[in-house]
Amino acid sequence: MSGYQKPIPQIDEESKPFWEACKRHELYMQKCRDCGTLRYYPRALCGNCLSSDTEWVKCSGRGEIYTFTVTYQNRGAGFRDELPYVLAYIELEEGVRMMSNVVECEPEKVSIGMPVEVVFEDINDEIALPRFKPLPE
Amino acid sequence: MNLYKKAAIAGVYEHPTRWAPDKSAFQIHAESARGALEDAGLKISDVDGYFTSGVSGMAPILMAEHLNINPKFLDSTSIGGSSFDAHVHHACAAVAAGLCEVALITYGSTASSRGMSIGTGLRLGSEPPEQFESPYGPTTVGAYAMVAHRHMHQYGTTSEQLAEIAVTMRRHASANPQAKYRDTITVEDVLESRIISAPLHLLDCCIISDGGGAVVLTTPERAKDLKKPPVWVLGAGESCVHTGMGAQDITDIAARRSGETAFAQAGIAHSDIDMCMIYDSFTITVLTTLENLGFCEKGEGGEFVLNGRIGLGGELPINPEGGGLSNNHPGMRGIFLVIEATKQLRGECGNRQVEETRLALVHGTGGWLGVRHSGVTLILGSE
Numbered sequence A: 001m002s003g004y005q006k007p008i009p010q011i012d013e014e015s016k017p018f019w020e021a022c023k024r025h026e027l028y029m030q031k032c033r034d035c036g037t038l039r040y041y042p043r044a045l046c047g048n049c050l051s052s053d054t055e056w057v058k059c060s061g062r063g064e065i066y067t068f069t070v071t072y073q074n075r076g077a078g079f080r081d082e083l084p085y086v087l088a089y090i091e092l093e094e095g096v097r098m099m100s101n102v103v104e105c106e107p108e109k110v111s112i113g114m115p116v117e118v119v120f121e122d123i124n125d126e127i128a129l130p131r132f133k134p135l136p137e
Numbered sequence B: 001m002n003l004y005k006k007a008a009i010a011g012v013y014e015h016p017t018r019w020a021p022d023k024s025a026f027q028i029h030a031e032s033a034r035g036a037l038e039d040a041g042l043k044i045s046d047v048d049g050y051f052t053s054g055v056s057g058m059a060p061i062l063m064a065e066h067l068n069i070n071p072k073f074l075d076s077t078s079i080g081g082s083s084f085d086a087h088v089h090h091a092c093a094a095v096a097a098g099l100c101e102v103a104l105i106t107y108g109s110t111a112s113s114r115g116m117s118i119g120t121g122l123r124l125g126s127e128p129p130e131q132f133e134s135p136y137g138p139t140t141v142g143a144y145a146m147v148a149h150r151h152m153h154q155y156g157t158t159s160e161q162l163a164e165i166a167v168t169m170r171r172h173a174s175a176n177p178q179a180k181y182r183d184t185i186t187v188e189d190v191l192e193s194r195i196i197s198a199p200l201h202l203l204d205c206c207i208i209s210d211g212g213g214a215v216v217l218t219t220p221e222r223a224k225d226l227k228k229p230p231v232w233v234l235g236a237g238e239s240c241v242h243t244g245m246g247a248q249d250i251t252d253i254a255a256r257r258s259g260e261t262a263f264a265q266a267g268i269a270h271s272d273i274d275m276c277m278i279y280d281s282f283t284i285t286v287l288t289t290l291e292n293l294g295f296c297e298k299g300e301g302g303e304f305v306l307n308g309r310i311g312l313g314g315e316l317p318i319n320p321e322g323g324g325l326s327n328n329h330p331g332m333r334g335i336f337l338v339i340e341a342t343k344q345l346r347g348e349c350g351n352r353q354v355e356e357t358r359l360a361l362v363h364g365t366g367g368w369l370g371v372r373h374s375g376v377t378l379i380l381g382s383e
Ligand SMILES: [Zn+2]
Pocket: A032, A033, A034, A035, A036, A037, A046, A047, A048, A049, A050, A051
């Protein structure tokens, strides 16, 4: 794992349960107990009603590609060695969209609407990064 | 309070430099301030309101020191490239409320000679939204590219249609002796340029230059007695769009709400607008801005930009000086939109003058379409 050069998420109070679940290779979203709204990215207060009464809901880990780009230029450490890579928004079955990468697939084969499922990349002892790969047909 | 004709643009200046390795950004700010004050026929000691962004730290006090001014109203609104359009909006409000009488807005940058990679550098960040983005390698171009891709998917927009925007901007720049890139290009040139972040090619992206500019606003009374005819602010609107809680349609941009506000204040229709200055960070920015401002329906932008409509001599000329795609782009381009619109409304633009320009629309986009961004719309008029 040493030599990992990309930015590493900084765990804080709001994001801790999310990253702890990822470490177990599970994807969890927040749901407001007062108004029922689902939200991503994780934060303490519901953006709909400001309630902090929050339930963590386990996601299926499946979704589809809402949009994507194949990145051919990024001078950033860690990324410049992996060009081209796919940056995407994934629309989860639960209805929220999250930014991620599409992996285990040739960039030319990626398309909008393609069904995908989460895979986790253990980048250090604390963080496993949720990314997505095409669902087997 | 409606801002209709509550303040006027009295002076503007576009710094001629596109490459200034020996200058600091501060020097470009100061030279631009002098240019705009001279244009207005005002003195630096007249300035009692100051607006700036882009230099690091506490921009307005650092720059106030460099200019040796002691304004009684300061604003460092920093919402990306549209910041300086927001400064015009805020300066109008301050002048209208009597909080200041002569508002100076300055911008300066040496992005090109310092080798800044504006679009493809790594953005580090551990703030709440960024810890869920930066690990995946988003770039500025990549964010806009994801909007372009979704637009193509939803509406059938093509790379050829986007390329037409870049070709038009370059045609405009070819007639502007100060523009950084002046050799005309074709749709094929755009499509054959290398892909930076699919589906956007190199020539779909704004250029990087050095540069700067300044704008002076003042009260209606004072503006009537100055060197140049006043250019009136008739309407202004501001907005931001972000990922919400994870459900945004990334083809809906901030221009929709800022445009509605500005048009309502000005009390005019889209068909009254003679020309537009639209922040062209990327070709897709222009297309989605036109749609969201309401010049065409969503999904019709690809057709709208064809057949010379947005070129000089067309129905709705956009960026007659060549835009950020060809003329200049020192990182934050919002001020140049106001400067060119003002010169057009005064009829000072020579071979690139849009005939009989009485109403101009300015729209600045700041930040990242597709992730989080700001939009500022200004409607300016000569009468
Ligand atoms: Zn709630």
